Amino acid sequence: MSTKAKSSPRERLLEAAATLTYQDGVNIGIDALCKAAGVSKRSMYQLFESKDDLLTASLEERASAYVAALLPAGDDARPPRERVLHVFAQAEAEARAPDFRGCRYLVAQIELKDPGHPASGVARRVKEKVTAFFRAEAEQGGAGDPDLLARQLILVFDGASARAGIRADTPAGLLAPTVTVLLDAAGVR
Amino acid sequence: MSTKAKSSPRERLLEAAATLTYQDGVNIGIDALCKAAGVSKRSMYQLFESKDDLLTASLEERASAYVAALLPAGDDARPPRERVLHVFAQAEAEARAPDFRGCRYLVAQIELKDPGHPASGVARRVKEKVTAFFRAEAEQGGAGDPDLLARQLILVFDGASARAGIRADTPAGLLAPTVTVLLDAAGVR
Numbered sequence: 001m002s003t004k005a006k007s008s009p010r011e012r013l014l015e016a017a018a019t020l021t022y023q024d025g026v027n028i029g030i031d032a033l034c035k036a037a038g039v040s041k042r043s044m045y046q047l048f049e050s051k052d053d054l055l056t057a058s059l060e061e062r063a064s065a066y067v068a069a070l071l072p073a074g075d076d077a078r079p080p081r082e083r084v085l086h087v088f089a090q091a092e093a094e095a096r097a098p099d100f101r102g103c104r105y106l107v108a109q110i111e112l113k114d115p116g117h118p119a120s121g122v123a124r125r126v127k128e129k130v131t132a133f134f135r136a137e138a139e140q141g142g143a144g145d146p147d148l149l150a151r152q153l154i155l156v157f158d159g160a161s162a163r164a165g166i167r168a169d170t171p172a173g174l175l176a177p178t179v180t181v182l183l184d185a186a187g188v189r
Numbered sequence: 190m191s192t193k194a195k196s197s198p199r200e201r202l203l204e205a206a207a208t209l210t211y212q213d214g215v216n217i218g219i220d221a222l223c224k225a226a227g228v229s230k231r232s233m234y235q236l237f238e239s240k241d242d243l244l245t246a247s248l249e250e251r252a253s254a255y256v257a258a259l260l261p262a263g264d265d266a267r268p269p270r271e272r273v274l275h276v277f278a279q280a281e282a283e284a285r286a287p288d289f290r291g292c293r294y295l296v297a298q299i300e301l302k303d304p305g306h307p308a309s310g311v312a313r314r315v316k317e318k319v320t321a322f323f324r325a326e327a328e329q330g331g332a333g334d335p336d337l338l339a340r341q342l343i344l345v346f347d348g349a350s351a352r353a354g355i356r357a358d359t360p361a362g363l364l365a366p367t368v369t370v371l372l373d374a375a376g377v378r
Contacts, residue, residue: 025300106355111300113290120355124355148363151363152366154357154358155363159348162295162299162351163347166295166299166309168313168343169344181371182367185370
């Protein structure tokens with residue numbers, strides 16, 4: 001972390017939480033987080049109420065940028081079909097990273113096993129934004145059943161991410177043909 | 190556990206590992222496992238080399254029964270299309286359980302974050318059996334690209350299971366229409 005010396009204890013804790021929980025899981029210990037951030041436990045507890053609070057803040061901090069990087073710009077003039085395929089092309093590119101372990105917002109929810117956990121709430125809202133995008137494009141593109149198409153698309157999104165994350169498959173040659181079939185069947189040309 | 194008194198320490202440890210890792214994650218401590226099984230740590234280490242060994246054995250123990258319950262019988266006379274839909278109907282029924290947290294073989298791999306872990310290997314082989322079933326039915330049913338269809342089907346299987354496990358969606362009204370679209374597009378009538 002070359003910027004360590006310049007960033008604040010709060011920023012370093014958020015960075016360590018994002019990196020280590022993604023790499024090792026949400027059950028990573030507080031000692032490991034503080035050590036990686038170069039921050040004392042005492043300082044950590046002055047900044048965050050608990051490890052759960054730190055985890056929640058670290059997911060929240062990246063949420064807007066994640067959604068913005070995934071979705072096409074609002075004034076993108078391409079038709080809905082291409083805008084949907086754009087999201088899956090982004091997802092495919094993301095999955096190519098050597099340290100990819102699946103979408104962090106899916107994985108966090110799976111590991112927390114508690115829909116009521118504040119961090120699960122943050123992760124759920126990220127997914128709801130992506131689903132809402134699919135729903136709006138489906139409607140705009142004239143889908144026969146926009147709700148169904150949106151559910152199908154986020155299902156494929158999460159399934160591909162989970163399977164790429166465990167190295168069971170890669171999205172290449174899979175995501176685009178699958179999404180195309182679903183768009184065709186829904187009547188989105 | 191009404192059968193606790195009758196079952197062996199080994200059986201109780203396997204049962205506790207299966208139940209608690211599914212409920213709380215693969216990072217559940219060895220003390221909690223031994224306590225739930227009513228077995229001393231000393232006895233546990235006489236039966237299993239490590240917690241990883243116990244986890245691997247607990248996944249292995251249920252693997253055959255899981256696959257058998259999911260797939261139609263080998264002498265089932267229905268056409269491939271119906272045999273594939275049968276698997277998704279089973280998955281949908283499984284996801285209705287109040288304590289459903291996703292397919293344990295997917296979740297274990299996500300949580301372990303190590304394809305080289307022996308327990309990941311057990312889980313991966315379970316999924317490969319299901320994928321091989323889809324591949325064989327796709328070929329039998331005349332799919333244009335049986336490999337692609339098999340990849341699509343296991344992607345939908347895992348995606349639906351992950352999303353149902355985190356309560357983001359339910360397979361009802363989603364799995365059957367999605368699988369039908371994919372079978373239609375592949376030419377499996």
